[in-house]
Amino acid sequence: MLRLQLTLAARYLLGRKLRTALTTLAIVFGTMVIFGMGMLLPTMLAAFQANVLAAAGQVDVTVTQKSGEAFTRSALSKVRAVPGVRVVAGSLSRTVNIPSGYYGRTQLGALTLTGIDVDAAQALHSYAVTSGRFLRASDESVTVITANLAEMLSLHLGDKLHLPTADGDITLKIVGLLPARSQPGNEEVLVTLSEAQKLLALPNRINTIEANLNTTDQAQRDVIEGAIQSSLGTDYTLGGLSGGSELLAGLQTGQAAFSLFGFLALFMGGFIIFNTFRTIIAERRHDIGMLRAIGAGRRTIVGLILVEGLIQGVVGTAIGMALGYLMGAGILLMMGSLYRNFVHLNIGAPVIEPQLFVQTIVLGVGVTLLAGLLPALSASRVSPLEALRPAAVEHTTQRFTRGNIAGAGLLVLALLGLVSHNARMAALGGLLFLIGLVLVAPVLVQPIATFFSRLLTLLVAREGTGELAQSNVVRQPGRAAVTASATMVGLAIVVAMGGMVWSLTGGFLGILQKSLGSDYLLMPPAVSLWGSNVGAKPELANRLRATPGVAVVSTLRYAAATANGKSVALLGIDPVNYTKVASLAFQAGDPQTALADLSRGRALIINGVFAAQTGLHPGDSVHLSTPTGQQLYQVVAVGGDYLNAKIQTAYISQANLQRDFHKSEDIFLQLNLAPNANAATVEPRLKAILKDYPQFKLVSGQNYFEENKQIFNSTFMVMYVLLGVLAAPSLIALLNTLAIGVIERTREIGMLRAIGATRRQVRRIVMTESLLLAAIGTAFGLLAGLYLGYVMILGLSTAGYPVDYVFPAGGLVAAVAIGLLLGVVAALFPARQAARMNIVRALRYE
Amino acid sequence: MALIQAEELTRVYGAGETAVTALDHASLGVEAREFVAVMGPSGCGKSTLLYLLGGLDRPSAGRVMIDGISIGELTDDALTRLRRQKIGFVFQSFNLIPMLDAVDNAALPLTLDGVAAEKARTRATEWLQKVGLGNRLTSRPDQLSGGQQQRVAVARALVAEPRLVLADEPTGNLDTRSSDEIAGLLRQVADDWGRAVVMVTHDAHIASYADRILFLRDGVIVDELRLDAHNRANAELVAERLRMV
Known part of the structure; x- marks a missing residue:
């Protein structure tokens, strides 16, 4: 029995090579992202342990201070x-x-x-x-x-x-x-x-x-x-050094985001497979009916379809994993040099954990089987009579189903979540919103398609091609909805990320200017991973102060500590000088008095990320673990500077840092020139002093700002490329649906050609159909993307990041452009195929 | 001059040992307003002949003149335009677009020709009324019977005022009553509306509606039967001749 199923499945798959390839490709993409991204964290972790912890060598117990x-x-x-x-x-x-x-x-x-x-x-x-x-x-x-x-x-x-x-x-x-x-x-x-x-x-x-x-x-x-x-x-921990855990936390967050991308990609893959299988069942009603007539049981039919899914799932997953490995290894190679330069972590060979294999295979094959199950079950309900009946004229009018109503309900709930202004509710709402859109999509296909086809008819699709394209889209509202949903997910990510990027850039560049606006910065090699930097004794600052033309020098000192069980980077500032060269961006507390308050007793200013993690507010007291024991500090404000915005950080006075942590090393210096000083003459003097301190790099504040802006832009460039990779499943979904549509309507296309449609007109019909599908997907994608983007910003600001929501006009424009492009590109091949069709063969197509 | 002039038409499918000659040096002429039926057993090449006459397929040898134009030399676009303006098609399986109503289906050739939608719909409506569907204008194909769907197809074939209508087994999917009605309608296309009709069928009764019947066997025109007012619709006569072929 299984042999028959396997043989038939293989024949069917090979009979439609293009469609098989496209469907399989959908799986390939999802598993590729999951597998490739899944490699990153363990590899980094291994590198991390090797670098930070390997020093322990062959000893039984290693003891370090928690901080x-x-x-x-x-x-x-x-x-x-x-x-x-x-x-x-x-x-x-x-x-x-x-x-x-x-x-x-x-x-x-x-x-x-x-x-x-x-x-x-x-x-x-x-x-x-x-x-x-x-x-x-x-x-x-x-x-x-x-x-x-x-x-x-x-x-x-x-x-x-x-x-x-x-x-x-x-x-x-x-x-x-x-x-x-x-x-x-x-x-x-x-x-x-x-x-x-x-x-x-x-x-x-x-x-x-x-x-x-x-x-x-x-x-x-x-x-x-x-x-x-x-x-x-x-205060002590057995096992390994805890330093650098902030880097680890960052990596884990990144990993989670990438995994989310992978799941979304696979989700889209599931849509595509579902669509394909549904079409396969429709196409093969005759065959299935015949098999039933000669005695195949329902389970045999389900098995037949699932075996077909299984073959595609296994092949797709295998290819996806192979490509994922290459992608992961490639990213590690690129990151390798970046990490060596910025955080001094040597990344070794890719590490693949056994559970990643299991996870990827289960997800890849599982999603395929799951997406094939519903169509397979519906196939098993095909009656043997179908084999004898002529193909009925297919025309489905979409009625409101329970699914549509449930979808509408979810959308309402999602909007309630949004107005609640609670990050968790809004995040849940984001999920509901996506599912709700998918569920209501079938009923929206008709009105949206009608609207856009009017638009397209005015622009390009004259001579009735627009109407024909529209009729093709609404003919199978379910399929159009699933296709549009797949496009939606891709574009929603673009809009959401675009929105986040815009908001983040604005927020970060704002405090960058505020906290690092001094004339010159003396930067250590690893910014923000302060613990591994070699600083300078106060003598350096003194020599700089004594340099003619230098008005004020402010320094940062560093110590690691834990508070409420969370590790925190303590930065010692000189409250008097710091305000002359820079400022913190405050989120709570009195900005006027906060810095001065640091000099009074044991006081500290905590940054947003730390505040969100510990739930501390101005006025609260907190015990810091120090090398001299627990010390009670009072929180005077919530605020932060640019370099430490992403890391749990607190600011105390340098006097307190010296007393409680025995640290007096300057790890970061900022200086302003006197109002009448000439930079061209002062700079060589500064450089001469720094010859003795090669660990510092002299950077002008203006250059640093520009440099960072560029780093921001190039980082986002990488993200846009990644988004492009994620748009690929949307493209496959469109391409697949169009290709299926063209095959299904072969005879109709033959008729159109016979009664006088030129090749150009046939091409234009398919192209317009593609643009309509893409337009529906884009419209949904914009809605979902705006929602998700808002949720992300809400989440980030709840987590303490200094961001305000900025309407992602750029993301919207990009999404519309990408949507249009997807529509055009997806249609190229199917349109050509439709236009090139041999009329006689098309008319005889069964 | 005849509306259709086909000379020595030959169509070979495939090549080498598997080559099949579907049509073998067939020559015929069809006059304006003439109703010609093509008969023969399955696989005799009658559909191939129809496709060659309609410019849907190109002959391996020989040539087709329609209204004085040799269609073999036309580009694909020019040929498409010629089909759109001079030829109407009726198919066995109706081939209507399920999502469009009767008027839009009938108006398709005009729409594709760039005729303004309002004008195209008005003319399609006129033709639908002429073929007896004035009361089903906004019905979609799935709301129409087979006979009614074929009437829409006839209206679609006539809407661009072509001089020639080609019908490929137009009654193949219909019951006897509807078949008769459609055959009668095609007779009317020639008599009342002055178009030439070439119809492929294997049904002697349907063929007997024509002015002239060509008999095909193995790709060769082997016989011809003229029917005048006096022996028109004499199915027994046609069937008898078919048996002799």
Whole structure:
């Protein structure tokens, strides 16, 4: 039985190669996006763990402070005192971002500077020095590096390694070489603990404790780890460094958005398959009736259709996964260089998790089968008599069905959700709105088609071709509705994203000008991932202040902390100088007094993202975990600057940062020139000072603004390309429906040609039909897109992003243009096919 | 000069060993206002002949003159225009557009010719009244009986005032009563409205409405029967001749 079904399915599929290809392509697109995008996060995660966490090596337990900041050695003795701990060693390590060009032509994003307690560390790790010697506790200004790093920098034993630090450029003598690392991640520069403490200006501090246990029994190990945790308290975490978690959160958000794209693409694919199968059933009523007449059961018929779906689902999914892999690998390759340059993350080979395979296959094949199920069930209801009956004149008038009424109800609910101004209700409404539109679409096809065909008749489709095209569209309102729905989803995304992009650009460029409007900026290599930047001691700011022509210098300092269980980047500002060069964009609290209030006691200003995550308001108090214990801070305002708008951030005074976090390193500097100063003479002086601090880049505020605007634009360019990829399923849906329509109406086209329609006129009918379908889809898409766009902005502003809703006029224009283009492109092939038809053969077509 | 002049028409389908000669050196002439029926068993080439006369297909050899124009030399567009203006078609399966009402269906050739919609509808209405459908103007095909649908098709064939109407098995999908009515209507097309009619049929009774019957076998015109007022509609006579073919 299955053999018969397989044979028949294969024959049918091959009999209509073009349609099979188009339908399969619909699956290919969905699975491609899901699979390709699904690769990104695990790969990034792997890179992340390799870079940030790999340093842990072969030790049993790694202890870090939750905030990622350094702590005193007292924690070390606490761990050592826990029964079952064999050896412990404290170390201080930090990612050092390397400015580009620092090592000549060698591109090296970052190094990890690690200070180790030489004796204790050797009890934990085996350092197999291949040449030279290992570190000694009494060493000063010497280092041990891997042979690999030495080779990259063309350095040998005894040479000096340059390194940017807070004290300016320093050199370390290479006394030993280690074998090349097997793990990916930053190359390590090993120095003694005291050396690292001096270079990083963290006397007597460590930021990692490593320990080995005296048992390999998992149950006992869990007990010991529990004991370590309880002896240290909740400020410490066992396992790995928590630093950089904000990057991870960003990646996860991006991944979710991309997955959503994939699901939408697959959703459109489902529509296309549903349409195709419905047509297949209509075409084969005779065959199916005949099979029923000679004794095929209903289940055999359902099986036959589903097997056909299964073949397409499996083939489409397989091709989609292969293409998805290429797409994912390509994106990773592009992102690789971007990430190396901006956040210094080395991305390794693509990582594909087994569940991604399962997920993609289940979705790809599942959607195909699901979309084929309804038509298959309707096929099983074909009576054997159909085989004998002549094909009836098909003409369906659309009546109101329960589905239409339900759809209208959903639309009303969606609008209620919108006026509720509640992000969650509105988001739910967005979904209801889409489903509602799909459900009411069939009844709207007729009026919308009539309206647009009048328009098109005036413009292009004269000589009755417009009316004929319109009659073709409304002949199968269900099919037209499904096609338009697929187009709708694609265009809705364009409009929604367009709206978001417009609003975001406006919002971000606004605070960019506000918070970074100073004459000059001294930028560290990794903006916004402050923790890995090497800053400068206050001496740099002082030297700048002393430079003739410089009026005011303001600096930012950084520390990591946790508040209410959320990690937060703390930025130390100098309330007096900061207001002279820049300002925060405030969302709550008194902008006049907020910055001055930072100097009074322990006060902080939190940014929108952090406020949304913690639910804190001005006037609330919050405990910050600091290296010196929990400290109570009072929230005075909600506001933020440009660089940190996307990251949970809070601002405190530099005095408090020094007292509670022992941080006095400037990681970002802004300066204004005196009113009468000449930039051309001051700039060389500034550059001369910065020779000692190569980790900073001198940028003029104006240039930075322009540069960012361009980055914005190019980022959005990438997004538009992605949107184009998503428009492809819409195109396939249109193309498929048109191609099916042309095949179905073969005899009618033959008749038209016989009674005097020229090829041009036939072509124009198909073209107009395509434009009508596209127009209906575009009209729906605009509605749904406006709704979704509003929901997105509402969601973003609820999440603390500084955005106001801007009506996406650009998105609308783009969507209309794309809709028209889709209509024209989709019609090219079917129109040609219709026009080229052999009249006699067409008239005899059954 | 005859309205249609076909000389040595040959149509071969396929090539090499599988080549099939559907029409073999057929020559005929049709006068204006003449009603000619083409008869023969299935596969004898009668439809092929009709398609060649209507310019829907091109002959492998020989030529067709319509109203003094040799259609073999026309471009596809010129031929299409000629069909639109000089020839009307009636098909076995009516081939009406299900979404258009009777008037719009009948008006199609004028609409395609760029005639203003109002004028086209007025003229289509006139023809629908002449073929007896004045009371079903706004009905759609699915609301009409087979006979009525074929009347719409006849109105459509006549609306552009062609000199020639070609009918391919026009009664093939109809019951006897409707068949008679349609055959009578085609007779009227020739007699009252002065068009030449060429009709392909395998029904002797229907063929007996014609002025002249051509018998085809294996692509060759093998016989011809003239019917005058005196033996018109004598189906037995026609059937007998058909048996001899």
